[in-house]
Amino acid sequence: MSWDLLLYAASAGGVLAVAGIALGRERVRRAGTGMLFGFLLAANLVLTYAFAVSDFSYYYVWKFSSSVYPLYYKLSGVLAGQEGTLLFWAMLIAGGALWLERHSSLLSRRAQLVVVVLALYFTGMVLVQSPFEPYPGAPPAEGYGLNPLLLDPWMALHPLTTFLGYGATAVPFAGALVYLLMSARGSGDAACREWVTEGLQWLRYAWVFSTISMAFGGIWAYKTLGWGGFWAWDPVESAMLLPWMVMTAALHLSVEHRRNMRRYSVLAPVLTAYSFTFTVFATAVTRSGIFESVHAFIAGGAGKYVMLLLGISALAPLCLGVWKWLRVRGAPARSTRREEIFYAAVLVLMIMTFIVFYGVSFPPVVKLLTAKKYAVTKQFFNLWLYPFFLMLLLITGLGLSYSERRRREAFREFAVFSGVTLLAMFIKPGENFNIVDYTSFISATKPLLYATVGEISALSILPPVAYVLYACWIRARIRGLRLREVGVVLIHGGLAVIAVGVVFSPLFTSEFSVSFKRDEVGVEKPLMYAEFHEGFGRLGTWGVHTREVPSEYSAVLLGVREYVEGLRSGAYPSVSSLTERNLSEGEVYTVRGYVEQAVLTEHAMFIKLTDGMSSVWVASPPYRVAKGEELVATGMVLLDVPLPDGGRGAVLLSEAVSFLRELAFREVQEVRVEVLRGERTLGRGVMKYESYSNGDARRPLIDRNLWGDVFAVLDMRVGDEVSMTVRIKPFINLVWIGVALFVLGMGLCILQERRANP
Amino acid sequence: MPAVEKVLTLLALGAVFGFAYYSLNSTPVISDSNFTYIAELEWYKTYEEGLREAKQQNRTLMVYFWTIWCIYCEKYHTEVFSRPDINAILAERFVRVAVDMDVNKRDTRRFGVQAPPYIVFLTPDERVIMRVPGYVPADEFRRILDAVVEEGGA
Numbered sequence: 001m002s003w004d005l006l007l008y009a010a011s012a013g014g015v016l017a018v019a020g021i022a023l024g025r026e027r028v029r030r031a032g033t034g035m036l037f038g039f040l041l042a043a044n045l046v047l048t049y050a051f052a053v054s055d056f057s058y059y060y061v062w063k064f065s066s067s068v069y070p071l072y073y074k075l076s077g078v079l080a081g082q083e084g085t086l087l088f089w090a091m092l093i094a095g096g097a098l099w100l101e102r103h104s105s106l107l108s109r110r111a112q113l114v115v116v117v118l119a120l121y122f123t124g125m126v127l128v129q130s131p132f133e134p135y136p137g138a139p140p141a142e143g144y145g146l147n148p149l150l151l152d153p154w155m156a157l158h159p160l161t162t163f164l165g166y167g168a169t170a171v172p173f174a175g176a177l178v179y180l181l182m183s184a185r186g187s188g189d190a191a192c193r194e195w196v197t198e199g200l201q202w203l204r205y206a207w208v209f210s211t212i213s214m215a216f217g218g219i220w221a222y223k224t225l226g227w228g229g230f231w232a233w234d235p236v237e238s239a240m241l242l243p244w245m246v247m248t249a250a251l252h253l254s255v256e257h258r259r260n261m262r263r264y265s266v267l268a269p270v271l272t273a274y275s276f277t278f279t280v281f282a283t284a285v286t287r288s289g290i291f292e293s294v295h296a297f298i299a300g301g302a303g304k305y306v307m308l309l310l311g312i313s314a315l316a317p318l319c320l321g322v323w324k325w326l327r328v329r330g331a332p333a334r335s336t337r338r339e340e341i342f343y344a345a346v347l348v349l350m351i352m353t354f355i356v357f358y359g360v361s362f363p364p365v366v367k368l369l370t371a372k373k374y375a376v377t378k379q380f381f382n383l384w385l386y387p388f389f390l391m392l393l394l395i396t397g398l399g400l401s402y403s404e405r406r407r408r409e410a411f412r413e414f415a416v417f418s419g420v421t422l423l424a425m426f427i428k429p430g431e432n433f434n435i436v437d438y439t440s441f442i443s444a445t446k447p448l449l450y451a452t453v454g455e456i457s458a459l460s461i462l463p464p465v466a467y468v469l470y471a472c473w474i475r476a477r478i479r480g481l482r483l484r485e486v487g488v489v490l491i492h493g494g495l496a497v498i499a500v501g502v503v504f505s506p507l508f509t510s511e512f513s514v515s516f517k518r519d520e521v522g523v524e525k526p527l528m529y530a531e532f533h534e535g536f537g538r539l540g541t542w543g544v545h546t547r548e549v550p551s552e553y554s555a556v557l558l559g560v561r562e563y564v565e566g567l568r569s570g571a572y573p574s575v576s577s578l579t580e581r582n583l584s585e586g587e588v589y590t591v592r593g594y595v596e597q598a599v600l601t602e603h604a605m606f607i608k609l610t611d612g613m614s615s616v617w618v619a620s621p622p623y624r625v626a627k628g629e630e631l632v633a634t635g636m637v638l639l640d641v642p643l644p645d646g647g648r649g650a651v652l653l654s655e656a657v658s659f660l661r662e663l664a665f666r667e668v669q670e671v672r673v674e675v676l677r678g679e680r681t682l683g684r685g686v687m688k689y690e691s692y693s694n695g696d697a698r699r700p701l702i703d704r705n706l707w708g709d710v711f712a713v714l715d716m717r718v719g720d721e722v723s724m725t726v727r728i729k730p731f732i733n734l735v736w737i738g739v740a741l742f743v744l745g746m747g748l749c750i751l752q753e754r755r756a757n758p
Numbered sequence: 759m760p761a762v763e764k765v766l767t768l769l770a771l772g773a774v775f776g777f778a779y780y781s782l783n784s785t786p787v788i789s790d791s792n793f794t795y796i797a798e799l800e801w802y803k804t805y806e807e808g809l810r811e812a813k814q815q816n817r818t819l820m821v822y823f824w825t826i827w828c829i830y831c832e833k834y835h836t837e838v839f840s841r842p843d844i845n846a847i848l849a850e851r852f853v854r855v856a857v858d859m860d861v862n863k864r865d866t867r868r869f870g871v872q873a874p875p876y877i878v879f880l881t882p883d884e885r886v887i888m889r890v891p892g893y894v895p896a897d898e899f900r901r902i903l904d905a906v907v908e909e910g911g912a
Contacts, residue, residue: 234827335760343763347770354774362782363826373858375788377832384777447784 010039076156090122092167114174165209173276273317393464487748494741501734515723683710797839801856808855
């Protein structure tokens with residue numbers, strides 16, 4: 001039986017729910033919604049179970065798992081591909097529909113209708129590309145396995161948090177659409193008010209999960225890709241930032257809208273709806289294959305349906321928004337100063353959102369139309385966003401510290417901090433203080449604006465950051481330590497902390513290289529500047545190429561070790577376990593054993609495999625095998641065949657045999673070093689180079705300290721040399737501390753809302 | 759909409775359109791229908807075109823596999839191919855092909871390249887002189903180029 005049945009049953013439930021809502025039959029609706037969620041939950045559980053027990057009769061499980069993984073990585077396989085993530089996402093949306101049963105207003109019913117239809121659409125996409133697709137042919141004994149780069153605790157949690165965040169945007173999306181429709185007609189005021197609060201709370205959850213998910217992804221990229229960077233403006237990363245930015249804007253406007261229902265009555269719901277739209281956009285970027293990215297290896301078959309959904313979810317809020325705007329133009333003509341500051345901050349955020357959106361989407365569009373390919377690299381984003389980021393921080397400071405009573409004071413402070421920021425743009429203590437290394441643009445032509453922005457000193461980030469922190473303090477003093485206020489202060493303080501981390505960390509990272517002979521344990525060697533790091537890069541004078549310049553840093557080799565881990569042999573039945581069974585002719589079996597004898601005949605190579613107790617013959621194409629070597633063979637059994645030793649018996653016809661040493665889970669080279677500055681130890685630890693059957697992965701040494709990290713990664717292996725790249729990365733941990741403040745602060749806001757509106 | 763907010767909105771729209779226009783016209787074009795432009799040099803986009811040119815000029819062929827998102831390719835462009843001495847050798851001694859692995863899957867398969875960056879040097883009669891997988895810093899790359907020039911007799 002195919003478990004796709006569960007998906008059909010869920011769809012039937014969805015149709016029932018739609019009918020129930022349309023006909024106003026409460027019991028039908030309840031049953032339908034329950035079925036929809038229940039069967040999707042069951043489908044998720046079945047898939048999770050299949051991963052837990054490594055059931056490789058499913059192609060999807062085979063592709064993303066292996067029997068030797070610890071349970072943790074086995075389960076992470078559930079969300080490793082498109083099929084599983086869509087199924088999980090569909091279940092979350094259905095969960096939203098079920099949650100809406102709590103509410104009885106007309107608005108909630110209609111929103112429920114939209115959510116159910118969305119869940120149906122997602123279930124349909126899962127059916128197009130089902131995770132329950134059987135493995136073509138006999139189920140193999142071992143899975144292909146995750147890309148070794150994905151075998152990381154952070155990466156295992158990244159998709160889960162991502163989709164929890166994405167899933168939480170469906171209900172606010174539906175609510176916002178219905179809200180636009182109903183409020184434009186002027187109906188259901190009380191329900192509308194209630195809805196703004198509900199939508200807000202859902203968005204907060206979505207925001208928290210998206211924040212966590214980006215941080216996990218960042219930590220993973222920092223560790224695993226070996227770049228030592230947490231953000232590269234890869235299209236998929238940028239696309240994931242977009243829903244987060246839109247959510248941030250929507251949250252701010254919704255709070256303001258709730259305060260005064262006549263303000264932002266179009267923009268707030270439209271942006272709320274677009275939070276969902278941009279999660280679909282992010283999915284389209286990841287899965288459609290139109291965008292060129294390091295993540296494109298997961299592109300899959302439901303791509304065109306994602307694009308269709310993207311089109312619909314982009315047009316619906318826009319049309320409804322314009323329609324409502326045309327109908328309710330009699331909005332108030334006056335605004336308070338506080339509202340204007342607030343609005344200005346949101347506008348700057350939206351400009352930044354557009355810059356990211358444009359940078360992601362115009363290159364593929366232009367390429368489709370003209371075959372021209374633009375070099376939109378990380379410098380593009382850094383250059384364009386930096387001035388707006390400064391502006392955003394300054395206005396944030398003003399908004400946080402503003403109150404009617406200290407109006408003059410607040411504006412005076414704003415002027416002073418802005419002035420100092422402008423001055424700081426020109427103060428450069430060293431060459432590496434340029435904010436963006438614009439020389440890394442692939443072409444040497446530097447447009448005036450790029451050159452100007454690129455020359456800005458990195459010190460310019462400090463006054464706005466100081467301003468935001470100062471404003472947080474003022475706000476805490478004015479408004480007291482209520483839960484929500486503490487939350488707001490933590491979030492904006494977190495923004496300031498992150499700002500320092502993201503600007504200073506890449507700028508002041510130094511990169512070195514060093515190599516040891518394997519037996520040079522205990523030897524101390526100076527670290528050489530590997531090349532100009534980003535900050536020094538724009539010197540551009542190749543004459544002082546720095547590879548041979550020693551630094552004040554040095555490294556000591558503490559040890560080298562090589563070993564093989566987790567032989568997969570357990571997954572294969574031994575010879576005697578095969579011969580004990582009643583073999584039936586024509587069936588396919590897998591067997592593991594040691595080579596006892598090998599005979600080359602004119603038809604095939606006959607290998608006699610033994611495990612000490614019994615033996616079996618395998619016929620295969622010619623191989624170079626040594627006696628005593630351990631092999632795994634899979635093939636069809638023929639009974640009663642003439643054997644090379646004169647007798648007759650069973651033979652396994654194998655198209656290919658595998659050497660067990662090649663089936664090892666991984667080979668590991670492990671190197672321990674200590675990094676010193678002068679006499680002082682900066683950090684020490686282990687770095688690894690792991691080789692898997694389906695690829696290699698480098699696990700760096702990361703020694704975290706409050707001032708920053710010591711980061712070291714093994715380079716390509718050459719003979720008996722151990723060479724590595726060492727990076728000293730100050731300020732990096734400010735980024736993670738800031739993210740923690742984000743999550744903590746938003747958690748407090750959620751808690752406060754739950755208390756206020758239980 | 760209140761007057762101040764109207765002005766702010768118009769300013770923001772102005773900024774957005776200004777940005778869109780300016781960036782579209784100032785972002786460097788990395789390839790068009792004829793060539794790819796890396797390190798101020800013109801690179802052929804397919805192996806076929808490069809080979810034809812290499813045969814005609816009887817020069818050594820350098821086939822470079824890259825993608826737009828590859829960090830080490832960027833390092834190649836800015837720190838290796840742009841270094842004046844290397845740049846001059848590339849310009850004078852080689853017929854250059856830059857295979858964009860996201861677009862040109864045929865040549866990627868032809869050479870069995872798994873990951874960027876990757877470089878293959880060939881003689882005009884298609885004999886492989888050297889394969890260079892991954893990133894090589896400038897000084898070493900210079901030594902490789904010298905060795906290839908010597909062996910290729912270009």
